[in-house]
Amino acid sequence: MTTADALALDAQDVLAPFRAEFAIDDPSLIYLDGNSLGRMPLRAASLLMQAAEAQWGSRLVRAWGEEWIHKPRQLGDKIAKLIGAEPGEVLVADSTSVNFYKLVATALEAKPGRTKIVTDDLNFPSDLYILQGLVRTLGGKHEISRVASPDGLTPGDIASQLDSTAALLTLSHTAFKSGYVHDMAELTAAAHAAGAFVLWDLSHSVGAMPLDVKAANADFAVGCTYKYLNGGPGAPAFLYVRKNLQEKLTSPICGWFGQDQPFDLALDYRSAPGINRFMAGTPPMLSMIAIEAGVDLLLEAGMDRIRAKSVAQTGFLISLWETHLAPLGVTLNSPRDASLRGSHVSLGHAEALRIDQALIEEMNVIPDFRYPDNIRFGVAPLYTSFVEIEEAVMRFRRVLDEGIHLKYSVEKPTVT
Numbered sequence: 001m002t003t004a005d006a007l008a009l010d011a012q013d014v015l016a017p018f019r020a021e022f023a024i025d026d027p028s029l030i031y032l033d034g035n036s037l038g039r040m041p042l043r044a045a046s047l048l049m050q051a052a053e054a055q056w057g058s059r060l061v062r063a064w065g066e067e068w069i070h071k072p073r074q075l076g077d078k079i080a081k082l083i084g085a086e087p088g089e090v091l092v093a094d095s096t097s098v099n100f101y102k103l104v105a106t107a108l109e110a111k112p113g114r115t116k117i118v119t120d121d122l123n124f125p126s127d128l129y130i131l132q133g134l135v136r137t138l139g140g141k142h143e144i145s146r147v148a149s150p151d152g153l154t155p156g157d158i159a160s161q162l163d164s165t166a167a168l169l170t171l172s173h174t175a176f177k178s179g180y181v182h183d184m185a186e187l188t189a190a191a192h193a194a195g196a197f198v199l200w201d202l203s204h205s206v207g208a209m210p211l212d213v214k215a216a217n218a219d220f221a222v223g224c225t226y227k228y229l230n231g232g233p234g235a236p237a238f239l240y241v242r243k244n245l246q247e248k249l250t251s252p253i254c255g256w257f258g259q260d261q262p263f264d265l266a267l268d269y270r271s272a273p274g275i276n277r278f279m280a281g282t283p284p285m286l287s288m289i290a291i292e293a294g295v296d297l298l299l300e301a302g303m304d305r306i307r308a309k310s311v312a313q314t315g316f317l318i319s320l321w322e323t324h325l326a327p328l329g330v331t332l333n334s335p336r337d338a339s340l341r342g343s344h345v346s347l348g349h350a351e352a353l354r355i356d357q358a359l360i361e362e363m364n365v366i367p368d369f370r371y372p373d374n375i376r377f378g379v380a381p382l383y384t385s386f387v388e389i390e391e392a393v394m395r396f397r398r399v400l401d402e403g404i405h406l407k408y409s410v411e412k413p414t415v416t
């Protein structure tokens, strides 16, 4: 069932033409998991073919000097425009987890005598695990203060943890489960007032909303490229270090790509100037090359227009939830206030795992499940339509009306 409302919203959508930029081989598949793995831009496939044939196939090792060596910075400078950073402040390298490790370790080294790391339980678990591992390898002299959320949706009192012992505040800017968005400028200012550094994980924000690390005066940030940037499975991540900090810091992984003159192959490490010192080893060039297509599309569309559509679409989804799903016992596990919400909406149900499986297996809708009871619906304004959102809600309702989920196992699959 498609209503005139949804059709009219699509007809008025200035970003609608961007959908044709993506590989969509099954138009009836409603893909609402772009916050986990974005769709493939058609231009990414061309870039990959060209890199394989014209560069790897033909130029071989010469392509490093001609093209590849510049990619981590070139792409970093483009991503800088998405997060409000300057050229030379962003680098594409490694995974988000590894970049997070590098920046936490360097931040802690630069705050000797301070022992507290402040974070919260809305944060992405990989970040929390890395903090725990680092505390161990640094000899156990640091402590993690993990501020509890009162409701799993909104943050607890983070500011009260920021005192003269705090070395670092680190948070996911948009919470992966509820979609809650922290106030970057306010929390950064609070951490700075206490003398602590701030590291933002932008994985669930970048490409979904305008960001301004410069206006917030953020010290460090990391983020994914395979979610809203549509960079491809396992595409390398990015890291940001504010320019006036770079020369004071050393990466904890002193690999040759972060050396001043990698190809001199000197026996002692000296940091490369600027952001390059945060490279470790040889970058995964084929995966890196594919990232540019999605970033270019976002820059062409404009982050203000993307955010406006995202807010309209998540708001539309919430209004449909209220009419069709709330009466069936489905809860809203994301903020209702659009200014506090990222680009996904989590809906809760005691049978969420089985409903998620029914949607994927029989309804041709792909959201994802996050423990214990959340089904996340990710809106990617470059390719998600209003009709798809409405149709997904109606198929969700059908699953509950007809009890389709009841035949699925309560066993958890390996990947959700």
Ligand SMILES: *Cc1c(COP(=O)(O)O)cnc(C)c1O
Binding pocket: 095, 096, 097, 098, 124, 126, 127, 172, 176, 201, 202, 203, 204, 224, 237
């Ligand atoms: C997806 C995500 C990551 C993923 O990190 P990888 O190292 O790429 O697996 C990290 N942090 C946040 C907040 C995420 O949403």
